[in-house]
Amino acid sequence: MEYLVVIEKAENNYGAYSPDVLGCIATAKTVEETLALMKEALEFHLEDLEEFPEAKGLKYHLANGLEAELAESDLITRIKVELPELHEVKN
Numbered sequence: 001m002e003y004l005v006v007i008e009k010a011e012n013n014y015g016a017y018s019p020d021v022l023g024c025i026a027t028a029k030t031v032e033e034t035l036a037l038m039k040e041a042l043e044f045h046l047e048d049l050e051e052f053p054e055a056k057g058l059k060y061h062l063a064n065g066l067e068a069e070l071a072e073s074d075l076i077t078r079i080k081v082e083l084p085e086l087h088e089v090k091n
Contacts, residue, residue: 001083003055005038007031007075019061020053021045035079042081052083
């Protein structure tokens with residue numbers, strides 16, 4: 001499954017979050033490190049859930065207020081994560 005991820009530039013580092021997976025964040029010195037840590041954070045965060053949050057995509061989030069939260073320097077991407085097979089996706 002691919003989750004939308006927002007990467008924000010801070011003064012000395014980058015931070016990332018997914019609007020689909022609340023509470024899951026990562027920070028690092030570079031964009032590449034932040035993406036790698038965010039992938040790990042997503043997989044770790046989702047590992048223990050009985051139901052996975054639905055990956056809603058950019059169009060959904062823009063229509064529901066994400067654009068108002070974005071800064072001009074923010075980056076938006078998707079991260080593919082491997083989900084354990086024993087769980088269901090929550091719609």
